[in-house]
Amino acid sequence: MIELENVAYSYGGGELLSDITLKLAPGSFHFLTGPSGAGKTTLMKLCYGALLPTAGHVRLFGADVRGLGRDDIAMVRRRVGVVHQDVQFLDHLDVSENVNLPLTASGRNAEAAGGDLAELMSWVGLTNRANALPPELSGGERQRAALARAVIMSPDVVLADEPTGNIDWDMSQRLLRLLIELNKMGKTVLIATHDLSLIRATKAHVQARVLRIANRRVQLAGADL
Amino acid sequence: MKPGAGSLRALLAGDRQADRVVPPSGFTAQLTLFAAGAMAFLAVFALALSLAAGRLAERWGSELARTATVRIVAPLDQRAAQTEAALRILETTRGVATARALTDAEQQALLAPWFGPDLALDALPVPRLIEVIEDSDGMDAAGLRLRLAAEVPGAVLDDHGRWREPLVQAASRLRLIGWVSIALIAAAVAAMITLAAQAALAANAQVIAVLRLVGATDDYIAQAFVRRFTLRALSGAAAGTVVGLIAVVLLPSASETGGFLTGLGFRGLHWLLPVLIPLLAGGVAFAATRAAARRTLRGLS
Numbered sequence: 083m084i085e086l087e088n089v090a091y092s093y094g095g096g097e098l099l100s101d102i103t104l105k106l107a108p109g110s111f112h113f114l115t116g117p118s119g120a121g122k123t124t125l126m127k128l129c130y131g132a133l134l135p136t137a138g139h140v141r142l143f144g145a146d147v148r149g150l151g152r153d154d155i156a157m158v159r160r161r162v163g164v165v166h167q168d169v170q171f172l173d174h175l176d177v178s179e180n181v182n183l184p185l186t187a188s189g190r191n192a193e194a195a196g197g198d199l200a201e202l203m204s205w206v207g208l209t210n211r212a213n214a215l216p217p218e219l220s221g222g223e224r225q226r227a228a229l230a231r232a233v234i235m236s237p238d239v240v241l242a243d244e245p246t247g248n249i250d251w252d253m254s255q256r257l258l259r260l261l262i263e264l265n266k267m268g269k270t271v272l273i274a275t276h277d278l279s280l281i282r283a284t285k286a287h288v289q290a291r292v293l294r295i296a297n298r299r300v301q302l303a304g305a306d307l
Numbered sequence: 308m309k310p311g312a313g314s315l316r317a318l319l320a321g322d323r324q325a326d327r328v329v330p331p332s333g334f335t336a337q338l339t340l341f342a343a344g345a346m347a348f349l350a351v352f353a354l355a356l357s358l359a360a361g362r363l364a365e366r367w368g369s370e371l372a373r374t375a376t377v378r379i380v381a382p383l384d385q386r387a388a389q390t391e392a393a394l395r396i397l398e399t400t401r402g403v404a405t406a407r408a409l410t411d412a413e414q415q416a417l418l419a420p421w422f423g424p425d426l427a428l429d430a431l432p433v434p435r436l437i438e439v440i441e442d443s444d445g446m447d448a449a450g451l452r453l454r455l456a457a458e459v460p461g462a463v464l465d466d467h468g469r470w471r472e473p474l475v476q477a478a479s480r481l482r483l484i485g486w487v488s489i490a491l492i493a494a495a496v497a498a499m500i501t502l503a504a505q506a507a508l509a510a511n512a513q514v515i516a517v518l519r520l521v522g523a524t525d526d527y528i529a530q531a532f533v534r535r536f537t538l539r540a541l542s543g544a545a546a547g548t549v550v551g552l553i554a555v556v557l558l559p560s561a562s563e564t565g566g567f568l569t570g571l572g573f574r575g576l577h578w579l580l581p582v583l584i585p586l587l588a589g590g591v592a593f594a595a596t597r598a599a600a601r602r603t604l605r606g607l608s
Contacts, residue, residue, distance in 0.1 A: 132520075152524070153526075159520065159521065164520055170513055170517045172514055173330075174327075174331075175328070183328070183518070184522055186324045187325075187522055187523035188522060188523075189527070235522070
């Protein structure tokens with residue numbers, strides 16, 4: 083599904099990631115951990131074609147990312163839902179329109195998908211906030227809206243980069259439960275986080291593989307987690 | 308991003324939801340509307356100038372090319388005889404449709420602007436004028452000159468060439484300047500809309516980033532901007548064209564004494580040509596915004 087083979091990424095003359103080999107199999111659940119600045123976000127961006135590796139190969143759904151055109155990358159992003167710590171919305175559109183944006187942008191009939199949207203808004207607990215503008219949302223609501231937007235196209239993979247970074251513990255747990263649910267629906271999930279308590283809380287509910295970035299490389303984390 | 312009929316169809320069809328993804332931007336909207344309106348207003352006058360100059364060149368070219376004048380400069384006692392002799396030669400000259408001597412009254416009328424209406428022709432050594440109108444084949448001016456020189460020593464043939472050519476050339480240049488002005492106006496519209504589109508794209512960098520993140524193609528993103536700028540240019544230019552046409556209608560009507568300036572306007576089917584100005588502005592805006600969007604989007608991940 084998403085494969086990285088001997089991938090390196092350099093930025094500003096320095097190598098940020100080196101010799102990374104990683105495979106996200108269908109239906110798997112991964113955590114990516116490591117200190118701030120270790121390259122978690124960079125690795126996530128390599129996984130949805132926002133960055134190109136400086137060495138090695140990134141294969142997205144079987145195709146080498148270097149061979150993909152801009153429209154092909156757009157198609158990949160419809161199969162990969164992304165949630166960032168600093169979620170960006172279109173502030174002039176309300177929450178439901180923002181959640182619906184992937185459908186709109188793919189030319190699918192938003193009215194036809196109206197039932198799905200309502201169900202999705204209910205699933206993330208934002209039914210009552212559907213008509214609010216993004217600046218009116220709390221941190222947790224923004225993250226849940228971002229998750230709804232990431233999954234409205236029913237993607238194969240969900241990538242979440244520090245999704246609980248700006249929200250309290252209870253809200254983190256709520257968001258985590260949603261991600262676990264998605265995984266149980268067969269979605270591949272990769273969560274980048276430096277919050278080890280979040281990882282421990284998850285392992286009770288799902289079989290998660292924990293990867294750690296250290297010294298520019300990805301290692302399988304030990305049992306200490 | 309593939310150019311062509313698909314983009315045009317999408318532009319015309321529109322997409323209410325797609326239109327909403329880019330927030331309304333007051334400054335660039337007003338700038339585009341104003342620029343397109345002002346340029347369309349100027350384009351109406353450039354078009355009117357070009358068409359009027361074309362008509363003038365055609366009229367001068369055709370009217371003067373078909374006429375000639377024979378002047379009889381002879382002592383008063385020989386003038387009538389030489390006039391008769393010249394008319395006989397003209398009657399037998401191939402290519403001459405009609406030839407007639409102007410009457411005293413006609414000659415007085417010609418001189419009236421300079422000498423007043425009460426001029427006594429006998430008091431001045433005014434040559435007798437013969438008006439010659441050629442048929443469609445035209446006459447051999449050089450051959451006629453030789454015959455007149457041999458048989459009517461006081462006759463001078465003027466085929467209007469030295470008047471006609473510079474006038475026709477001037478009118479043709481004026482027409483060319485009109486078309487060049489329209490091309491420059493189109494280029495200025497393209498430049499201004501490119502700048503406005505680039506400003507809008509830069510101001511909406513976050514919107515574009517979000518759209519890319521959720522899987523929007525470059526075509527989709529560009530279309531949102533292209534449609535907006537094209538419609539603005541189209542509506543601004545339509546307004547400018549209407550105002551320009553009203554100004555042309557209010558110009559003094561053409562008259563013999565008014566000369567070229569009062570003939571500046573549209574005639575007949577030419578009134579339909581200004582309709583093309585908003586379409587041209589829309590086309591220019593479409594191409595300029597599309598090129599600007601393509602350049603900007605290519606620079607983003």
